[in-house]
Structures are given as structure tokens and as C-alpha cells.
Amino acid sequence: MSLRFAVYGRVDDEHEGKIRSLIEHTSVEEVYFEEKIADTLNFDGYSIEEILEKDIDFIMSIGGDGTLLRLMQHTDLPALGVNTGTVGFLTNVEIPEIDSALDKIDSDDYFIDERLKLDVLLNGKKVGECTNEMVLFSDEIAKLREMIVHHGANLIDRFRADGVIVATPTGSTCYAMSAGGPIVNPKLEVFIVVPITPFDMATKPHVVPVDEPVKVELTGEDNSGLMVLDGKEEFKVDFKDEINVVPSENRAKLISFEDNFYDKIKQKLVSKSVFG
DSSP states (O other), X not given: OOEEEEEEEOOOGGGHHHHHGGGGOTTXXXXXXXXXXXXXXXXXXXXXXXXXXXXXXXXXXXXXXHHHHHHHTTOOSOEEEEEOSSSOSSOOEXXXXXXXXHHHHHTTOOEEEEEEEEEEEETXXXXXEESSEEEEEESSTTOOEEEEEEETTEEEEEEEESXXXXXXXXXXXXXXXXXXXXXXXXXXXXXXXXXXXXXXXXXXXXXXXXXXXXXXXXXXXXXXXXXXXXXXXXXXXXXXXXXXXXXXXXEEEEEESOOOHHHHIIIIIIXXXXXX
């Protein structure tokens, strides 16, 4: 009995009993429940700030990929993703597998899959981190925006589109893929730049190294947009603003048991319908 960890996310009635039983697992020494999940279970709860002050080995995220991404905006502690969502591409464990996963962690039969994260700077000031992507949208429905994207001093493209995505390899299997971007192995250290429904058919996605920042700007005095980080944090921007995306010093750390990226693509994105 040696594991000390926190539990974050959401739990429904179907899985409430299993999550309650975590405190009784033979490998567990201490469990701290984040406030929202604690309210559901009628346990003592802690804010995420209080949890990060505890001496814990990892945080268990209960939910889908969005829950895990939200957690990673707060911490770079290792995370064990338990899937109760639809696809669960980032989450590595299903509810029935929790006990086995805890036993493997207790016996050191796992590894930490470290992933690139992005720092996003708005006019030179860091405004957030992303595990998946930074997206700049038009802030008006059905209104194209003209954008200029640079990699360091080099112009990548100037185009009119609904928006642009700057993603990590982790994010390449999310919104960037839906917008026509490539699937990129998460072991690579690159940015994926994907225009969203560009007007010019010659405008294509680019994969660029992280040795230089990716700079995104709107052009024209009437241009304004909405910048969204990992689908959560939102910022209004206009033609006077400069967005720079650089590698973060922090890493996304996923507790994993198999190095199965391509198998997971087949299971989660090809052969499995997200509609059941």
C-alpha cells in the first residue's frame, strides 16, 4: 500500500461505486478528491490548488479527453486518464481497468509518456498553455478573416479563412485532423499549422519544427477574432494583436502501459464510430 494520488473530473451514477472503492484498494495509501467529484460522493473535497500542494504521485482524471486537457492546464504532474467519454483518445484506461492500472503503477509496470505543450503569447505576454492546440477563429459567423502566419522570420502563408489552428502532435488527432491536417506521432517535436476552411484551395497545412515561434496575425482594421486554447480559455484579438506560439518548458505527462499510438488510431479513429 503506497500510492498517493488525487481524483479529478466528473462521475455519473453508473460509476459512482467504483470511484468510491478507490479508497479501499490494497495499493492505495491516500486519495484526495477534487471538490466537484467529492460533492457527488459525499467525501471531503479539495480545490485543485490545494491538491497540487499535497504530496501525491499522480492525478487520476475521470471523464473524456476534454477533462484531461482541462486538468493539464493546471499541472504538469503525471495524469492517469480514465475514460467515461465518447472516444477517449488521450485516456488510457476504462472504468473496469482501474484496479489493474493501480496495481501496475504500484509495481512500476508503466511509463510516463511526455508530450510537447505550447506556450501562447499575446503581444509578448504568456496567456496560457495548450496540450492540443491554439485556435484563432473569426468572431463572426460566415465571415472570413485574412491572416498572416510566420515561422520565425519566414512567411508560411497569407490567406483568407474561417480561422487557423496551431497544434501539437498530440492535438493532431483532434480538431486539426478534422480540419484536414495530418496525423503526427506525438514523439515528434513539431508544430502543425492548419487553416480552417481556407478560401484558396492552394492553402494547405504545414508541419514545422519548434526551433522558431509560429506567429499569427490578423490583417485589416476591421478584422477581429477569438483565440481559444484547448477548447477552454478564450481571448478576443484584433488586427493590432500578435500571437506567438512557442514550446512550453512544461510537458504533458500521461501514465501509459503500452506504446500503441498506431493501434490506438485504428481502434479509436478508424474502426470505432463515435456515434456508437
